[in-house]
Amino acid sequence: MNFLSVENISKSYGERVLFENISFGINKDQKIAFIAKNGSGKTTIMNMLNGFDEPDTGQVVVRKDIKMAFLSQDNNLQDELTIEESIFASDNETLKVIERYEKALENPEDEEVYQRAFDDMDRHNAWDFETQYKQILSKLKLEDLKLKVKSLSGGQKKRLALAIILINRPDLLILDEPTNHLDLEMIEWLEDYFAKENITLFMVTHDRFFLERVCNEIIELDNGKLYQYKGNYSYYLEKKEERIASENASIDKAQNLFVKELAWMRRQPKARTTKSKSRQDDFYKIKEKAESRRKENVVELEINMERMGSKIIELVKLNKSFKDRVILDDFSYAFQRGERIGIIGKNGTGKSTFLNIMTQTMPPDSGKVIVGDTIKIGYYTQSGINPKPGQKVIDIIKEYGEYIPLTKGKIISASQLLERFLFDAKKQYDYVEKLSGGELKRLYLCTVLIQNPNFLILDEPTNDLDIVTLNVLESFLLDFPGNLLVVSHDRYFMDKIVDHLFVFRGQGEVEDFPGNYSDFRAYEDSADVQQKEDNKAEKKDWKQQNNTTGLTFNEQKEYQKIEREIKDLELEKVKIEQLFSDGKVADDAIAIKANELQTIIQKIEAKEERWFELSAKMEG
The missing domain is CATH 1.10.287 (Helix Hairpins)
Incomplete structure (x- = not known):
């Protein structure tokens, strides 16, 4: 069944032709990745599919009876709504039923309203749906449903927008970089979700592992022409x-x-x-x-890197904490010449803090960092560059260096380095303020490389880079003869360029794993078999868990309500504990807040005791 057809569309901006007379279709159950260089019309085509732009010629035809959703880089959330209100603000009838039921739980005195809401849940098979959407929220770490959108971070807003789309289960889902702002655990969950669900996808993503595991077709826009490949990323x-x-x-x-x-x-x-x-x-x-031979951006540089002595960098008994959050606990490591180490771990475990300590831009609480006399560090941070008004691309890079020395007395100039990272001669004289986010990241990378470091430290270097640029960066790093230390969520990138990992487990635990990301994933999967079996036992069918046989009508209502109340109290408890942890409680309010915390704990204990009583009666 055809969901959407693109028929002979063309688009130009003045004399610049993006593409001409291209056609393709999206059919039911296809999972398509769309690949193109930045600036070749990728975003324009995405906007046309969603009706935000019109082609100069041709048309986009969408089947009338399908439900389509678009996850863009910019969310369209309402600031004044809570997370819960944002989820329920849709035309999905099942969600409306769940919303009425949730409200009925808050007012159990009205037995008629509660019973009607309870019956509607049965009639619409909404129990399983509610379980699924709560699982999605949990996986995307959106658990405090009372938070307002305006108080969320950019990453949380992206995750909420993704959650709303997944919960509403559209027939056709169009995604623009869905893995941005997600940590590895969330990305892998999303991979599994898309791989198993009968949902039709059309996506732009630079995450090549994601392409490999999710997509069954790839469409590439290359030099204005469209090429289609029936297979995953390896086949492509x-x-x-x-x-x-x-x-x-x-x-x-x-x-x-x-x-x-x-x-x-x-x-x-x-x-x-x-x-x-x-x-x-x-x-x-x-x-x-x-004269039409492709201009490939292959980076093969025999860099004449500055000599490295026997001492590289030594970390001696490093400790670092922020309040109760431990980042490093007596951590020591002596780097050897030519090591290529990747750093992985959940968001918030201290990966960027570790890099800042390594580069001595942040002091440890105790311990020391000893840098060898011959070591020249190149540090690529997530903050990027801050150009002066009116600066051109070539001016920025020349502030840091004019050339990189190669072997046999050769050199590569700043201009030649820019060309290899996809800045052609014309682009090099553009004003920096005209560059896109991805182009700024590329330029920043060149400013780090032109300084000819022999120890490269890269913090999320693949963010905002398209696949073509990633291949260029990987080629450069594979030829790089010095030491490499990199934090990245890009698993494909990590597999290609690192040979062992620092795994940040949290609370100061850092594991040195001898292998790349795929090796680590295989090890974790094999070591975690027993844990998975335990998890399966816990994940019983929701309706079975909530089977209210043996309870009176009023007890049924109480049982349903008490779980929500315990969760709300737990959130209140965590907030107060965090205030104490952060030292944000005024001296004259300490006793008041301590009493408030004790009251909440007592309420939780009482409600948990009642919950166990009702559970025992239900099972009996």
Whole structure:
């Protein structure tokens, strides 16, 4: 069944042609990834699919009876709504039923309203749906449903927008970088969700592991032409390489013919016969083909890096904490020449703090960092660059260096380095304020590399980079002869460039794992079999857990309500404890807050005791 058709669309901006006469379709159960370089029309096409832009020619046709949703980089949430209100603010009838039931639980005195809401839950099979949406919220770490949208961070807003879309289960889901702002645990959960669910997807993402595991088709926009591949990312890479080889063979043939035809053209008199005119017209076609060889951005640099002595960097008994949150606990490590280490861990475990201590931009609580005399650190942070008004791209990089020395006395200039990272000669003289987010990240990376460091430290270098740029960066780093320390959520990137990992487990626990990310994932999966079995036992069917056989009508209502009340009290308890932990309680309010906390704890204990009583009666 066809959900959406793109029919011969074209788009230009002045003399700049993005694409011409391209067509494709999205059918039921397809999971399509859309790949294109930045600036080639990727965003324009996404906007056309969602009706936010119109093609110059052609049309986009959407099937009338399908439900379509779009997850953009910018959310469309209402600041004054809570998380819960944002979820229920939809036309989904099942969600409306759940909302009425949740409200009935808050006012159990009205037995008629409660019973009607309870019956509606049965009639619409809403119990399972409620379980699923609560699982989604839990996985996306959106557990305090009373928080207002305006108080959420950018990452939380992105996760809420994603949660709303997943909960509403559209027929066709269009996604723009769905893994941004998600940690590895959430990304892997989302992968499993999309891989198992019968949902039709069309997405733009730079996460190549995600492409590999989720997508069954890839559409690439390359030099204004569309190419379709029926398979995952590995299949796409294989077939694209074959296509380029075939194109280059055709170009080589055209170049040989061009040499012969050029000699013939030079021998021709100015007066042309009809026959020679036809051959001359063919000559210009051959010339165009011969000059159409792809300009590949392959980075193979034999860098003449500054000599490294025997001492690299040594970390001696480092300790670092923020209040009760322990980042490092007596951590020691001596780096060896040429090590390539990746750092992984959940958000908030202290990965960026560790890098700041390594680079001595943040002091440890105790311990020391000893840097060898010959070590020159290049530190790529998440903060990026702050250009002055009116600066051009080439000016920015020349502030840091004019060239990188290569072996055999050669050099690569600042301009040549920019070219290899996709800044052509014209782009190098653009004003920096005109650059996109991804282009700014690329420029910042070049400012770090032009300084010719021998110890590279990279904090999330793949954010905002498209797949083409990622391949360029990977090629450079694979040739880099010095030490490399990198924090990244990009698992494909990590697998290619690192050979062992620091795994930040939280509360100061840092594990040195001898392998790349895939090795670590395989190890975790095999070591965690027993834990998974335990989890399965806990994840009983929701309705079975909430089977109210043996309870009176009023006890049924009490049982349903008490779980919500315990959760709300737990949240209040955590908030007060956090105030004490952060030292934000005024001296004259300490006794009041302590009493308030004790009251909440007593209420939780009483309600838990009653919950166990009702559970025992229900099971009996």
